[in-house]
Amino acid sequence: MISEINIEEALTSDLSVIDVRSPAEFEHGHIPGAASIPLFSNEERAHVGTVYKQQSKEAATELGYEYVIPKLESFIADSFKVSPTGKVVVHCWRGGMRSRSFAQHLSENGFTDVKLIIGGYKAYRNYVLDTLATPVQLKVLGGYTGSGKTHILNELKKLGKQVIDLEGLANHKGSAFGGIGQLEQPTIEQFENNLHEELSKLDLSKPIWVEDESHNIGRANIPMQFFEQMRSAKLLFIDIPTEERAKHLVTEYANCNSQELAESIQRIAKRLGGLSVKNAIEELENKNFFEVAKISLHYYDKSYLKGMSKRKTEDVIRIPLPSTNHYENALQIENR
DSSP, rough: OOEEEEEHHHHSEEEEEEEEOOOOHHHOOOOOTOOEEOOSSHHHHHHHHHHHHHHHHHHHHHHHHHGGGGGGGHHOOOOOHHHHEEEEEOOSSSSOOHHHHHHHHHHTTOOOOEEEEEEEEEEEEHHHHHHHHOOEEEEEEEOOOOOHHHHHHHHHHHTTOOOOOOHHHHHSSTTTTTTTTTTOOOOOOHHHHHHHHHHHOOOSOOOEEEEEOOSSSSTOOOHHHHHHHHHHSSSSEEEEOOOHHHHHHHHHHHHSSSSHHHHHHHHHHHHHHHHHHHHHHHHHHTTTTHHHHHHHHHHHHHHHHHHTTTSOOGGEEEEEOSSSOOHHHHHHHHHO
């Protein structure tokens, strides 16, 4: 049996989701947790689209059937792997021919409950962007580079606080060194989808802790609706001595590839200055990571201060802390 379901119902149901769009469409952005069973490969979809434009809808449909018919058995087998119960949600871009034909095929071959998302993935994206504009209570944790803010957020989560790790979602730590040792970053669209997914797990009537970030985290952009809320929230700025932060950076990066570290230094060469770059590279070659960290912090501290100066003074709460003991620091700020 085939029925329709709106996007909000689909996201709150416990049914598995199958995305029948092409692999490229799926990679660009998809519902978190959805399974990709593409009706067409990237090349096949492009070919069908060309025939549609240059010839006719009928010719494109006929070509589509030629591509799809050899895959029909695999569609059923793959779909049962996703949902052994025979109950599933299916969608394409706009809830059109691709998802409807796929759903019909499942319904005729053992699936007892097949639901189509009204409006498809496009409806999901509209829902995501609308939800990201919803006002939330944010507690923004700030501090100079090397303060261990992500670790503090992890400790706050253990203490029962609601936390969203933006850098974790972006697979990037936010600085020129932030991509070292990380997985490939999601697309901007997928980052938004993942952020929405995290928000959907939380109680939006209660405070949510996030780290102070610039609009860009590597290649990922924080959605402007959410970023503006971060900027208007009070900033809890932890002020930790440079020496302590340099030690922390050594523990974070000393085991990383030296060539990647050198490339990261070169990426901020213009802002760091020629002499500082030369000194940092020499210290790196001598494996004096502590000095490399101190040189880098000189630039990052100035940069962070510049960004913080755009906030109203009364919106910044300074919290001096003696070290980067993440657990103790979490206890110091959890009830601020």
